[in-house]
Amino acid sequence: MSDVVLVVGEADGDGLAEPTREAVTVARRLAGSQGTVLGFVAGRGASGRAAGFAAIGVGQVVVADDPRWDAAPPAALARPVAAAASNAGAFAVVVGGSSFGRDLVGGVAVALGASAANGVTEAERIPEGVRVRRPVFGGRATEERRLEGGRAVLSVRPHAFPAAEGPPTSLRPEPAPNAEPAPAQLAPARTAVAAASRGAGPGLADAAIVVSGGRGLRSPEGFRLVEELAEALGAAVGASRAVTDAGWRPTSMQVGQTGRTVSPQLYIAVGISGAIQHLVGMVSSRVIVAINSDPSAPIFRVADYGLAGDLFELVPALTAEVRRVRGS
Ligand SMILES: Cc1cc2nc3c(=O)[nH]c(=O)nc-3n(C[C@H](O)[C@H](O)[C@H](O)COP(=O)(O)OP(=O)(O)OC[C@H]3O[C@@H](n4cnc5c(N)ncnc54)[C@H](O)[C@@H]3O)c2cc1C
Incomplete structure (x- = not known):
């Protein structure tokens, strides 16, 4: 053989x-x-x-x-x-x-x-x-x-x-x-490849840490909270389809069935309910942390650590603590 x-x-x-x-x-x-x-x-x-x-x-x-x-x-x-x-x-x-x-x-x-x-x-x-x-x-x-x-x-x-x-x-x-x-x-020939904008942080595919945001962030401006936490952690930024469909962030950031599959060491889901189509893209992450005001949100069923509360209070506090610990 x-x-x-x-x-x-x-x-x-x-x-x-x-x-x-x-x-x-x-x-x-x-x-x-x-x-x-x-x-x-x-x-x-x-x-x-x-x-x-x-x-x-x-x-x-x-x-x-x-x-x-x-x-x-x-x-x-x-x-x-x-x-x-x-x-x-x-x-x-x-x-x-x-x-x-x-x-x-x-x-x-x-x-x-x-x-x-x-x-x-x-x-x-x-x-x-x-x-x-x-x-x-x-x-x-x-x-x-x-x-x-x-x-x-x-x-x-x-x-x-x-x-x-x-x-x-x-x-x-x-x-x-x-x-x-x-x-x-x-055919069809590829005439150009444009790199997806991914800011200064690591790319979604290879990042050890991914912080993703969902509809719970309420607006494109609200989504900044996720980006600030990601920046403090040196993480890549992901998003649910609710966010990309609303045009708050590009589809290249979408995690899930019709987006990217990620398996980082740490995945932090902020204001994401945990629909099955999102879970398939991130459930093999090593450690999952969920932040959601609804304690019955499905995301908590796959989370290793859960923070049930208002993300608008929890995320800035977490970002400030990460910056303090990392001295940044
Ligand atoms: C064919 C198909 C393919 C799909 N592919 C994908 C995909 O690839 N990726 C994907 O993500 N989805 C996909 N979807 C959509 C999916 O079904 C969900 O609609 C989507 O994931 C929901 O996004 P969300 O969790 O951000 O929004 P929601 O389900 O609206 O959840 C928002 C969450 O935020 C919480 N929240 C609200 N306010 C606060 C607050 N102040 N503090 C804390 N938490 C708060 C709420 O409790 C809620 O749980 C697909 C659907 C279909 C039909």
């Missing part, structure tokens, strides 16, 4: 994004000590990015160094990724839990005729394939799936696994097979 696992690398500047390093951790566990983890990178400067794999000990990297891939939607990469996986005889393809990874999983699975799962928090090799576990129903249950039938394709839930570290190894790049993008795959 093959012991090769392919990891698709996502770019972050000239290097590899954090979710890719988490995917490498999963791939190593699946491949086992005798197996091989194989990297895959595409786009402009992919050869340079392959060095990011070598820096964390993955020397064998399939490279599609072609700038046209940068303009293509992630799903268009499914064909060369599947070709590389077939060529190497990989029994699994693992991608990070970003939107890039989630967009890719379905296409790669179809191209390989493989089973697939998104957002896994556990993955284990079994004789029939790969057994995975992942939270479902907003974290109220854990689903176990057996991905059988030869090959498995999976994306990893953000922050569920540590990012892979070295030791570095020497890079052994090889050209990707079947890596000529077909014109139809490049």
